[in-house]
Amino acid sequence: MEVKARAPGKIILTGEHAVVHGSTAVASSIDLYTYVSVRFSTPSDEEESLKLVLKDVALQFSWPISRIRTAFPKSGGSSCSVENAKSIAALVEELNIPDPNAGLASGVSAFLWLYSSIQGFKPATVVVTSELPLGSGLGSSAAFCVALSAALLAFTDSVSVDLNHQGWLSFPDTVLELLNKWAFEGEKIIHGKPSGIDNTVSAYGNIISFKSGNLTHLKSSVSLKMLITNTKVGRNTKALVAGVGERTLRHPDIMAFVFSAVDSISKELTSILKSPTPDELSVTEKEEKIEELMEMNQGLLQSMGVSHATIEIVLRTTLKYKLSSKLTGAGGGGCVLTLLPTLLSGTVVDKVVAELESCGFQCFIAGIGGRGVEINFGVSS
Numbered sequence: 606m607e608v609k610a611r612a613p614g615k616i617i618l619t620g621e622h623a624v625v626h627g628s629t630a631v632a633s634s635i636d637l638y639t640y641v642s643v644r645f646s647t648p649s650d651e652e653e654s655l656k657l658v659l660k661d662v663a664l665q666f667s668w669p670i671s672r673i674r675t676a677f678p679k680s681g682g683s684s685c686s687v688e689n690a691k692s693i694a695a696l697v698e699e700l701n702i703p704d705p706n707a708g709l710a711s712g713v714s715a716f717l718w719l720y721s722s723i724q725g726f727k728p729a730t731v732v733v734t735s736e737l738p739l740g741s742g743l744g745s746s747a748a749f750c751v752a753l754s755a756a757l758l759a760f761t762d763s764v765s766v767d768l769n770h771q772g773w774l775s776f777p778d779t780v781l782e783l784l785n786k787w788a789f790e791g792e793k794i795i796h797g798k799p800s801g802i803d804n805t806v807s808a809y810g811n812i813i814s815f816k817s818g819n820l821t822h823l824k825s826s827v828s829l830k831m832l833i834t835n836t837k838v839g840r841n842t843k844a845l846v847a848g849v850g851e852r853t854l855r856h857p858d859i860m861a862f863v864f865s866a867v868d869s870i871s872k873e874l875t876s877i878l879k880s881p882t883p884d885e886l887s888v889t890e891k892e893e894k895i896e897e898l899m900e901m902n903q904g905l906l907q908s909m910g911v912s913h914a915t916i917e918i919v920l921r922t923t924l925k926y927k928l929s930s931k932l933t934g935a936g937g938g939g940c941v942l943t944l945l946p947t948l949l950s951g952t953v954v955d956k957v958v959a960e961l962e963s964c965g966f967q968c969f970i971a972g973i974g975g976r977g978v979e980i981n982f983g984v985s986s
């Protein structure tokens with residue numbers, strides 16, 4: 606029995622960090638995916654073990670099922686208990702994950718918890734591979750949790766799907782809701798205090814507006830084209846989210862204004878994206894407004910302390926070409942978005958990309974607003 610799931614990464618157009626504190630944010634899925642395949646062992650397989658193969662970091666781990674069984678004496682429960690977190694930490698510590706990949710420990714922990722909670726103690730091999738750069742603000746952690754939850758739920762009684770379907774298959778809303786809940790619990794293990802926007806947009810796809818756990822699907826009348834620049838500076842979402850939390854404790858009144866300003870920015874973006882074109886504003890007028898909102902949002906992200914010297918270089922470089930940019934995701938390095946207006950000439954795009962790449966950054970354009978999580982029973986890994 607084998608299933609493969611794929612879940613998209615995301616860009617946050619406005620509202621990252623503030624969304625953790627209750628502000629509105631707007632995010633879109635992108636057409637870069639994380640794939641998780643699950644193959645349950647057959648009785649002829651020699652060893653009763655759970656194997657995790659992480660292709661992107663060229664690492665694999667294996668646990669005897671008996672070891673998992675003793676680590677989780679009581680499975681069940683919809684959140685990772687303190688007791689389970691301790692058992693997982695002990696299991697993960699034994700792996701001696703090489704230092705540069707230390708951030709991986711939280712991903713492996715989320716895997717162990719989601720696997721044992723959804724599938725219990727069945728021997729299997731799970732293979733993970735991604736088109737997303739990991740730890741760069743494009744939501745690889747959420748795509749991992751969403752794809753994993755989808756693959757694990759596919760063979761459970763809570764999900765009835767056509768096992769003979771050929772090709773990629775999407776889920777009905779009731780299943781999306783369930784798998785999104787599991788993925789959120791996984792994100793909690795990786796991020797500490799996630800807002801839920803990343804797993805939600807990865808599960809449902811398209812462009813969404815999100816506030817306090819509630820999503821609204823946006824049917825955008827503007828087809829946005831964003832240049833994504835990866836500064837290649839590694840960072841960790843958990844630490845950055847915690848840093849903003851600490852700043853908020855030190856300056857509660859000031860940060861309340863910052864979060865409220867971000868909320869207004871996201872609301873204004875939502876109404877621009879929703880308003881029909883060309884009835885009210887032309888595409889160019891809309892793009893100019895969006896550029897201004899992105900610049901203001903970036904200023905507020907700087908005041909939250911999550912920009913970075915390399916992000917500032919991207920901002921200055923794109924500004925030379927009169928283009929507006931902002932960081933996306935947790936910041937502190939990672940990726941930056943630059944709006945490419947519809948009427949911008951290809952020559953300008955080539956020039957700005959060449960200049961950014963000469964700084965050692967990596968530029969690409971991803972398709973925005975595609976499908977959410979899907980599964981496939983016909984692909985072998």
Ligand SMILES: Nc1ncnc2c1ncn2[C@@H]1O[C@H](COP(=O)(O)OP(=O)(O)O)[C@@H](O)[C@H]1O
Pocket residue numbers: 639659660661662708709710711712713733734735738739740741742743744745746747749795796840841842843934935
């Ligand atoms: N394909 C993958 N293979 C292994 N771990 C992954 C993968 N994708 C995500 N992760 C986990 O997610 C972490 C990165 O998440 P995070 O810091 O939130 O950055 P982002 O979500 O922006 O990529 C990694 O350190 C790892 O624990």
Ligand SMILES: C[C@@](O)(CCOP(=O)(O)O)CC(=O)O
Pocket residue numbers: 620621622623624625741742743744745746796798799800801802803842846933934935936
């Ligand atoms: C900073 C935040 O708003 C987004 C984090 O995204 P990413 O993990 O950097 O892709 C955190 C959250 O909303 O959970």
Ligand SMILES: [Mg+2]
Pocket residue numbers: 744745746747796803842
């Ligand atoms: Mg993340």
